[in-house]
Amino acid sequence: MTEVVSGIKRVTDIMGEISAASSEQSQVLAGWAKRCRKWTRPRSKTRPWWKKWRLQPADSEAGR
Numbered sequence: 001m002t003e004v005v006s007g008i009k010r011v012t013d014i015m016g017e018i019s020a021a022s023s024e025q026s027q028v029l030a031g032w033a034k035r036c037r038k039w040t041r042p043r044s045k046t047r048p049w050w051k052k053w054r055l056q057p058a059d060s061e062a063g064r
Helices: 002-040
Strands: none
């Protein structure tokens, strides 16, 4: 009888460790998902800075 009780206790302890590890892994994955969403979202709704500062044609060329 004591062997059965100690076996059940061992299984319960293992299940607790698995649950704790699963919770920790979920938190880590949620952090990575948050970072990925931040990296992939658009930076602004306007044109990028390199397109804003592109050289424009001179006034003399535009009048031709």
